[in-house]
Amino acid sequence: MKLDSKIPSGPLAEKWTKHKFNVKLVNPANKRKYEIIVVGTGLAGASAAASLAELGYNVKAFCFQDSPRRAHSIAAQGGINAAKNYQNDGDSVFRLFYDTIKGGDYRSREGNVFRLAEVSVNIIDQCVAQGVPFAREYGGLLANRSFGGAQVSRTFYARGQTGQQLLLGAYSALSRQVANGKVKLYPRTEMMDVVVADGKARGIITRNLITGAIESHSAHAVLLCTGGYGNVFFLSTNAMGSNVTAAWRAHKKGAFFSNPCYTQIHPTCIPVSGDHQSKLTLMSESLRNDGRVWVPKTKETAEKLRKREIAPRDIKEEDRDYYLETKYPSFGNLVPRDVASRNAKYVCDEGRGVNETGEAVFLDFRDAIKRDGEDAVRGKYGNLFDMYEKITGENPYQTPMMIYPAVHYTMGGLWVDYNLMTTVPGLYALGEANFSDHGANRLGASALMQGLADGYFVAPYTVGDYLANLPYEKIAEDHPEFRKAEEEVKERVEKLLSINGTKTVDHFHKKLGKIMWNHCGMARNAAGLTKAKEMIRSLKEEFWSNVKVLGTGEELNLSLEKAHRVADFLELGELMIDDALHRNESCGGHFRDEYQTPEGEALRDDENFAYVAAWEYLGDGKEEALHKEELVFENVKLTQRSYK
Amino acid sequence: MSWVFKTLNSTLGKKLLMALTGLFLILFLVVHLAGNLQLLLPDEGRSFNIYAETMASNPLIRVVGILNFGFIALHAIYSIILTRHNKKSRPVAYAVSKASANSTWSSRNMGILGTLILIFILIHLRGFWYEFKFGEIPYVTYDGETYKNGYAVVAAAFENIAYVIIYVVSMAVLAFHLSHGFSSAFQSLGLNHKKYTPFIQKLGIGFAIVVPALFALIPIVMFLQSN
Amino acid sequence: MNLTLKVWRQKNPSEKGGFKTYKLSGISADMSFLEMLDVLNEDLSEKGEDPVHFDHDCREGICGMCSLYINGQPHGPHQTTTCQLHMRSFKDGDIITIEPWRASAFPIVKDLVVDRSSFDRIIQSGGFVSVNTGGVPDANEIPIPKVIADESFDSATCIGCGACVAACKNASAMLFVSAKISQLALLPQGKVEKRERAEKMVAQMDAEGFGACTNTGACSAECPKEIKLSNIARMNREYFSASLSTENI
Structure with missing residues (x-):
């Protein structure tokens, strides 16, 4: 199968405008005859459902x-970027x-990214109107800051809660449509499968998390806005419930999965304090x-620190290693x-970590x-210091903070074309769930x-283009494909409940996380990845023979919910390793020890x-097939980055 | 007028009625206190008796008096309606509750305080208002005019230590009721402002201390005078 | 440290619930309260007992999904969310009573999980600005004084956890409702429909069966986001002036 990204031809700056003109429209009176399913109600899902x-x-x-x-x-x-150039500092759509x-x-694709920069300005207008x-500045106009090492101030923010405010904006727009009767909400409902019939996505199978009821929902199009899969690492900054299930089910029904190995690790998280840790907290x-980032110069001093024989403040200046400042004199602590x-x-x-687990600087x-x-x-960082103290019980004004990297965002996701449609017609992926805009690394x-x-x-434009060609009739919810998918879901529920093994779901999730973090985390190499693949395979086998899921399927059952998710993470983990292993280069969120410059920088192989690596699922236990979408760069010159 | 009922029937509207009647009663307390303090003047009740007669004969004051009873009733009835509504909003109580961590005792017990005050009002009305109006009262003559000697009734009542104690304790109850009620009424009316609210809160506390204290002073002083 | 937990267990909305006592040992002071419950649940699962169900998601104090009435206070002894409460706030040997939010508008789903969809319905009744996607003016078209934007933001930080309802002796939702009414009434974009918004949201709040406000201030004192009581005063003001001035008979 040839991957067609459907990027419109013509000059970069005119692609989206041209495409918007070329897409087919649905007559306003006919729109009400179509039904669309949106899975997930984060920024992408809520905004798409409302719009x-x-x-x-x-x-x-x-x-x-x-x-x-x-x-x-x-x-x-942190905030949200937009090429408004309100600060008159030389920003533009092209620069973003x-x-x-x-x-x-x-x-990443030039066409998608340019469109993203182009519509970024509309987003700010929309959110302010909501x-x-x-x-804001004292003059009443919007304030901006420079973020993540950007040379221009283009980041709009709402204190340290920008995501909250934007989501509540989208949620309010969604709520308005619920009141209008145009959106029907299904909270506490998990998507269990996509239904594909005659080569098109026709709906989904869900599980009501309260009653356990397995239900079919037929529609003309399905939008997956289900976020990223960072929780494959068990510990990440993702929410406890964040999962890959929707995307993974879609993948198994024919949607290609792209670049799963691109994982963003955030350097300033609060370190793990022990085995009980359930999630990691990010600090701005x-x-x-x-x-200033440092560790002791010697292992011996670090050991004393770990045993709490000495306090950080006792370590003399000459015994400290400000390793970022030494190694990268011009960027210092502000390296990417x-x-x-x-x-x-x-x-x-090297054994120079500074907390009890040895994993902190x-x-x-x-x-x-x-x-x-x-x-x-205090004025600048007061709330962050308070948060740190609340979690760790240490006062960062008196003793240095401890930080360690944590998984934060996944750039990979379902492969989509310019219309955000996956390789399954009628099935779309939006937001973090798709792979399209951030390449191997996402900017802050x-x-x-x-x-x-x-x-x-x-999506409001491109989904219409697809619907315009569809008949108004949906397929019925008792169509054989729905029946079959429902049966499969029910079987899986029963299977999980019947294993009745000795190990809890969390046990497997933690083990998987460790494997992923150690071998497919910040730095990867062929030997480690090969080993990890074996480990995951046997872990998966053990899971399906020895997991213990209590309770029944007909009630609120947290361990059953989790078991479904972990089962999918186990499969995804293997694909991430395949992807990391095949990509014999280092780029962005994928660093292979074998491929680095003499200075230790990521070495790309353009x-x-x-x-874009797009993986096709071929069946249980079979290796996935790799498809390649070549990236064409007509407007930018590929350069090697350097932060020395 | 359906919108009026709709508004007044909402939880906010009911609170509005509580606030407005409460504020009226607060105002009434001031007037009532000003009159009663005359009991303490060293003139054997002359000023008080004249004042009482003037009030009783003024038609405007009589209307206000009737309104006053109405507002007390309204305040009490609405408090019952609201309490029932609020109880229904939490049908199952917490097993452990540490409310002292987040609110004052009096703010949580306005109903109990109010009930005690209502009982006091009934005792008070029976003891004085009823006596003045329907009881056998001695008369007294000032400058040729005859007046009911209410002062004598009051003085006689406050010779009884039990009566004095009831009054003093009730005024303490009133103080707690006011300490929350005064500023709370402004909050319910939506009258909140960075500049004025702190002043209103302080005024409320001051009012809650001074006014009941002065009311309580009357029976104490009269009791001491009688012995 | 060693702890005794008294946890409300209730299989489903219709069945009668009750407290169950669990002993826990080896709890580290660095654990969050929810991680302590994770330990309990791992123990229970290994023993083949149904784990304690509770709501949680982000575990960084912003999603508003975690709840729990801990030793008589919503989200426990500090003014924070339960996920940000750490075990160092407790002592070895403590007895901790854990109850679900109690309000008729928050029916219990299972154990400590309650249904807070009444909050969603209140927002649906008017907690928005009626603008469609596209066709809006430039973001800098209407300047908003910084103090107003900041005040609006303070109200907008509400996470919808329901601690205000849980803390209030009347199970009143006024702090939640007033925070949204305030946020939007302060901004020029929200002023356009502020009167109808106030009327509709208050009506929905009442229809859900929340209690009335007696200004005890417990809601604000327990709010993990420190939403101020002045929001309630503003809501009262907005509601009464709306009621007097709109033409809805």
């Missing part, structure tokens, strides 16, 4: 949480496009503006996320406090932008790997 309902389509919106407002987009802190392509290490209280990267993360791992691997504000005073530091403050761009401004 499609406003157009007149009938929408069913599903989420596993108790309310659409809980989706994990809510936890995004260029930064995004470059930041993604040249592994009543999103963005930060802005901390690196004033904090992946570089900062990897170097933290290296020093900890210091982020020290001593000098900033000396220079600017405690009040100034771009996740919110992409989710809302897809939902507010892309000649052989400037493509």
